[in-house]
Amino acid sequence: MKYLIAEDEKELQQSIATYLSREANVCETASDYREASEKLELYDYDIVVLDINLITGSGLELLRKLKEQNKKCGVIIISANSSLDDKLEGLDLGADDYITKPFHLAELNSRIKAVLRRGQFGGNDSITFEEIRLDTLARSAYVNDKPITLTRKEYDLLLFFITNQGRVLSKAIIAEHLWGDDSDLLDNFDFIYVHINNLRKKLTKAGAKYIQTAYGSGYKFIAD
Amino acid sequence: MKYLIAEDEKELQQSIATYLSREANVCETASDYREASEKLELYDYDIVVLDINLITGSGLELLRKLKEQNKKCGVIIISANSSLDDKLEGLDLGADDYITKPFHLAELNSRIKAVLRRGQFGGNDSITFEEIRLDTLARSAYVNDKPITLTRKEYDLLLFFITNQGRVLSKAIIAEHLWGDDSDLLDNFDFIYVHINNLRKKLTKAGAKYIQTAYGSGYKFIAD
DNA sequence: TCAATTCTTAAGTAATTATTAAGCAGATTA
């Protein structure tokens, strides 16, 4: 399950992401219109939590765009307490639910659950790729139903590969997804080599070698 | 209280499970005849919600088997609107009630409640995991039928583990469930180490060591 | 209210995992 949190208040954004990351397999954030728009074009999400009052560009505008593209994801709008109109307009535009600031995270979560339940969006606890299976609740990995022990970073890396199979992932993107936003500034991704190497060793040993190097661009996870 | 939902329509299954998990201590699902049959043999349930029109194998067949085994659980049949015969046959075979698609979840819930009330089912409000048994009314715990004394927090922790078996539970989530909502903000969960440690000691001493550390992610309760 | 139990804090230790760094290997380009 993949969530996107489009919220410009950094603190709230982080609270939400932290809270929801246990429900989602992938929980990403966007801090402004541009970033959200970009991510929505590049990736598929099951749920988008959208603050309708994004400073840069309107959240409603984003929602309109989203629905034009006919993406199959549930949308939950966050709105400031006053703006009833925005809410209604949002629902008109195809949002699935809304929640008013301030709110409890548990409340947001149960609304997401409700949207997922009544919609056709997402909904599976294990992810497979060829003979690899990830149990996302137990955070455990299997190759041909034999468990392999992964560290946290290795698991996250493998999950990221599988949920983005076939796509070339640059070291910068991998770093951003596994280490968060602060790594924008880094220009040294040496440590990724190490994690890739470790994960490769474990997968190869178990008989599943799918991490391919795209020389000069990054890596991709793909069956030969 | 343990429920089993035998329903092959994934979406409906999830709706029911999510809705009823509030009422039940353990609410499990089965998607086909084989899975349901297996679970019924392995575990005891207080209530079985059985879709009589399971694609694979007949629901009626399952019910017949269930009653042959003389299991003490209440059975509520879900039937498609037309098949009156199935309903009657189901009741003949010993089902306790039926409900016709489509139905409101609240309706299903109140029928379950009614069955529980008038039946002898669920009188023993206990949850088991391997050799561990929790008496949820007395809030007491047993390992191989020998009582072990737990403090409140230890009991709550164990209950939380057992009802979320196999799932990685982060310290933040554990804190939230045992200490309430305010703990979102806490960034220090040191005290959890202590409770985990205490519970582990008691369980281990009694011969049941199921709390596994998922380094960097949390803990999970699982049989090797 | 007092005594007993239970919870939390704190501090030191242990274990695991992440990152750095350096040398090597393979690829690409001129």
Add this chain to the structure above:
DNA sequence: TAATCTGCTTAATAATTACTTAAGAATTGA
């Protein structure tokens, strides 16, 4: 083919996370 860039591997060091214990707070029950 030399020069350069990119990626691989390994081992060491650093950082993080977990465990354990004991003592002081807080809570509970009589």
